Amino acid sequence: xxPLIQIENLWKIxxxxxxxxxxxxxxxxxxxxxxxxxxxxxxxxGKSTLMHILGCLDQPSRGRYLLDDAEVGGLKPNELxxxxxxxxxxxxxxxxxxxxxxxxxxxxxxxxxxxxSARERAARAGEALERVGLGDRRSxxxxxxxxxxxxxxxxxxxxxxxxxxxxxxxxxxxLDTRTSVEIMALFQELNRDGITIIVVxxxxxxxxxxxxxxxxxxxxVRSDLPVSRRADAKDVLSGGKIP
Amino acid sequence: xxxxxxxxxxxxALARNTMRSALTMLGIxxxxxxxxxxxxxxxxxxxxxxxQIASIGSNMLMVFPGSTTQGGxxxxxxxxxxxxxxxxxxxxxxxxxxxxxAPSLRTVAQVVSTNQNWSTAVTGSSPxxxxxxxxxxxxxxxxxxxxxxxxxxxxxxxKTVADNLFGSQDPIGQIVRIRNVPFKVIGLLxxxxxxxxxxxxxxxxxxxxxxxxxxxxxxxxxxxxxxxxHSPQETVVAxxxxxxxxxxxxxxxxxxxxxxxxxxxxxxxxxxxxxxxIMTILLGSIASVSxxxxxxxxxxxxxxxxxxxxxxxxxxxxxxxxxxxxxxxFLVEAIVLSLSGGILGVALGVASSRIISAFVHWPTxxxxxxxLLSFVFSIAIGVFFGLYPARRAASLHxxxxxxxx
Numbered sequence: 001x002x003p004l005i006q007i008e009n010l011w012k013i014x015x016x017x018x019x020x021x022x023x024x025x026x027x028x029x030x031x032x033x034x035x036x037x038x039x040x041x042x043x044x045x046g047k048s049t050l051m052h053i054l055g056c057l058d059q060p061s062r063g064r065y066l067l068d069d070a071e072v073g074g075l076k077p078n079e080l081x082x083x084x085x086x087x088x089x090x091x092x093x094x095x096x097x098x099x100x101x102x103x104x105x106x107x108x109x110x111x112x113x114x115x116x117s118a119r120e121r122a123a124r125a126g127e128a129l130e131r132v133g134l135g136d137r138r139s140x141x142x143x144x145x146x147x148x149x150x151x152x153x154x155x156x157x158x159x160x161x162x163x164x165x166x167x168x169x170x171x172x173x174x175l176d177t178r179t180s181v182e183i184m185a186l187f188q189e190l191n192r193d194g195i196t197i198i199v200v201x202x203x204x205x206x207x208x209x210x211x212x213x214x215x216x217x218x219x220x221v222r223s224d225l226p227v228s229r230r231a232d233a234k235d236v237l238s239g240g241k242i243p
Numbered sequence: 244x245x246x247x248x249x250x251x252x253x254x255x256a257l258a259r260n261t262m263r264s265a266l267t268m269l270g271i272x273x274x275x276x277x278x279x280x281x282x283x284x285x286x287x288x289x290x291x292x293x294x295q296i297a298s299i300g301s302n303m304l305m306v307f308p309g310s311t312t313q314g315g316x317x318x319x320x321x322x323x324x325x326x327x328x329x330x331x332x333x334x335x336x337x338x339x340x341x342x343x344x345a346p347s348l349r350t351v352a353q354v355v356s357t358n359q360n361w362s363t364a365v366t367g368s369s370p371x372x373x374x375x376x377x378x379x380x381x382x383x384x385x386x387x388x389x390x391x392x393x394x395x396x397x398x399x400x401x402k403t404v405a406d407n408l409f410g411s412q413d414p415i416g417q418i419v420r421i422r423n424v425p426f427k428v429i430g431l432l433x434x435x436x437x438x439x440x441x442x443x444x445x446x447x448x449x450x451x452x453x454x455x456x457x458x459x460x461x462x463x464x465x466x467x468x469x470x471x472x473h474s475p476q477e478t479v480v481a482x483x484x485x486x487x488x489x490x491x492x493x494x495x496x497x498x499x500x501x502x503x504x505x506x507x508x509x510x511x512x513x514x515x516x517x518x519x520x521i522m523t524i525l526l527g528s529i530a531s532v533s534x535x536x537x538x539x540x541x542x543x544x545x546x547x548x549x550x551x552x553x554x555x556x557x558x559x560x561x562x563x564x565x566x567x568x569x570x571x572x573f574l575v576e577a578i579v580l581s582l583s584g585g586i587l588g589v590a591l592g593v594a595s596s597r598i599i600s601a602f603v604h605w606p607t608x609x610x611x612x613x614x615l616l617s618f619v620f621s622i623a624i625g626v627f628f629g630l631y632p633a634r635r636a637a638s639l640h641x642x643x644x645x646x647x648x
Contacts, residue, residue, distance in 0.1 A: 058642055078565045079567075085562065090561050090562070109559065113562065113568055136316075157562065223526070
C-alpha cells in the first residue's frame with residue numbers, strides 16, 4: 001500500500017516577539033490509504049497543529065509533507081485551497097455549518113468553489129446527504145436539526161467532493177454517548193469504502209473505533225500503536241450496551 | 244465560482260439583515276437622489292437663463308446715448324439726445340458686419356381700448372426691430388417701412404397688453420388710443436415671457452418710430468439702437484465698427500468722452516450662462532458629498548459584516564474557497580448594496596425633481612447623463628469602499644477565522 005500521507009521531520013514553530021514556541025518538534029510518520037487513525041494527547045501536545053498542517057490550513061516551519069505523492073510544503077495559498085477542496089474533507093467539533101443556510105446548501109458549499117454545473121451540484125449534494133442518512137432533511141436549517149444530525153450534514157459536506165482523506169477534529173466532543181457512537185459507525189462505514197480517516201479525540205472510547213492510535217506529548221509522538229481489539233460501532237449500537 | 248452564484252450569495256447575505264441593508268442603502272439613495280435632483284434644478288435654471296437670453300435677440304449690441312453735463316452735474320447715461328435715427332441708418336448701411344440696426348424710442352403711456360385701459364411701455368421703432376429681437380407674430384404682422392416714413396397710426400401689441408385690453412377677443416383691426424391718438428392694431432406678438440431681469444417682455448406696444456416721435460412725444464432723438472451682427476463672432480467686430488462710425492458722425496476727437504455707449508449682449512448672455520453652469524456644478528458637488536458619505540456608510544457596514552462573519556469566511560476557506568473567492572463575495576455584496584441604492588436613488592431623484600417643479604415651480608431638467616453618471620458613480624463607490632473590507636476578509640488566515648468566536 002502506498003502512503004497517502006508522508007511527513008518527515010516536521011517542525012512548527014510559533015514566534016511571538018522574542019519567544020519561540022515549538023508546537024511540533026520534528027515529527028515523522030506516514031498513513032497508508034484506508035487507515036483509520038486516532039490522534040490522542042493532552043491539550044497543547046501539538047495534535048491540533050498537526051491536523052491544521054495535514055489539512056493544508058497551515059504550513060510547516062520545516063520538514064516535508066507529501067499528500068497523495070505531492071509535496072505540500074511551499075505551495076501558494078491558492079494551491080492549498082485547491083487541495084483542501086479536492087483531497088480533504090473537514091469535520092469539526094462545533095459542526096461549523098453556515099447558519100440560515102439549508103442542509104443541502106451547506107453540503108453544496110465545496111462544489112461552489114469547483115465550478116460544477118448547478119444540476120451536478122445538486123445531484124452530488126443530494127447523494128452525500130443520502131449517504132449520511134439525511135436524504136429527507138435537505139431543506140432543514142441547522143437550528144432545526146439535532147447535534148448528531150448537524151454533524152452528519154458536516155460529514156456529508158466533507159464527502160461531497162469525494163476526497164481520499166477526511167480529517168475530524170474532536171467530531172464527537174459536542175455529542176452525547178449514543179450519538180457519538182452513531183457518528184463513529186458512520187466513519188467506520190466510510191472507512192470500509194476506502195476513505196482514509198484521521199480523528200483527533202480526547203476519549204479512549206472513541207479512539208477504540210480506529211485501527212491505529214497515535215499519542216502526542218509536547219510536540220512529539222509518544223506512541224504509535226495499532227488497535228488490537230478494534231470496536232465495531234454497529235455492534236455496540238445493536239448490542240444494546242448504550243441506553 | 245461563477246458570477247451568478249456570487250450575486251445569489253450576496254443577495255442572500257444582504258436579505259438576512261434587511262433592516263441593516265436598507266439603512267446602509269439609504270445613504271446611497273439619498274446621495275444619488277440629491278445629485279440627480281440638484282443637477283436637474285441647475286440644468287433647469289441654466290435652460291431658463293438661456294431661453295431668456297435668446298429672447299432678447301441674437302448677436303445683439305445695444306447703442307445708448309451718453310450722459311449730459313449741465314453746470315458740472317452729470318445726468319445719467321442715456322440722458323443725452325445726440326443719438327438719431329440717421330445714426331441707425333448709417334450703421335445699417337455702412338457696416339458690413341451688421342445685419343440690422345433698429346432705432347428705438349420708448350415711453351410709458353396709458354393705452355385705451357373701448358372699455359379697458361392699460362399702462363405699458365410704448366416703443367417706437369422700424370420693422371427691423373422685430374427681426375433684431377427675434378419677435379414672431381401670433382396673428383397679423385409688422386408695419387412697413389412706408390408706415391415709418393409716413394408716421395402711420397398703426398400698432399403691434401404684446402400678448403399681455405392685448406389680453407388686458409381685449410381679453411379673448413381678436414385685437415387685430417381694433418382701435419386703441421395712446422395719449423388720445425387713435426391707432427389701428429395690425430399685429431399681435433407671440434409671447435416671450437419674462438426677461439432675464441424678470442420683466443414681462445409681453446407687456447409692450449410697438450408703433451412706428453416717427454409716429455411716436457412726432458405724434459406722441461414731440462422729440463427728434465432716439466434712445467437705443469439695437470444692432471444685430473451677422474454672427475456671434477462678428478459682434479466684437481461690429482461693436483468696434485459702430486464705435487468708430489459714431490465717433491466720426493458725432494465728431495468726437497480722440498481723448499474726449501463718447502456721447503454714446505455700446506453694450507454687447509452676447510457677453511452678458513455668456514456671463515449669465517456661465518454663472519448658471521457654476522451653480523449646477525456647485526449644487527452637484529455638494530450633493531456628491533452626501534454620496535461619498537453614503538459610501539463610507541457602506542464601508543462601515545461591510546467591515547462590521549466581515550468581522551461578524553469571520554467564522555463563515557473560515558468555513559468557506561476550509562472547504563476550498565480561495566482568497567479571490569472571498570474577496571469577490573464581499574466586493575459583490577458592497578456593489579449590490581450601492582447599485583440597488585443607486586437605482587432607488589435615481590427614482591428618488593426623478594421624483595423629487597418632479598415635486599420641485601410641481602410645488603416650487605422651478606424648472607428642472609433630468610438629463611440622462613446625470614442618471615448614467617450617478618449609476619456609474621454608485622458602482623464605483625461600491626467598488627472603492629467595498630474593496631478594503633473585502634481585502635480584509637480575503638487576507639484572513641483560515642485557522643484564525645475558524646477559531647473566531
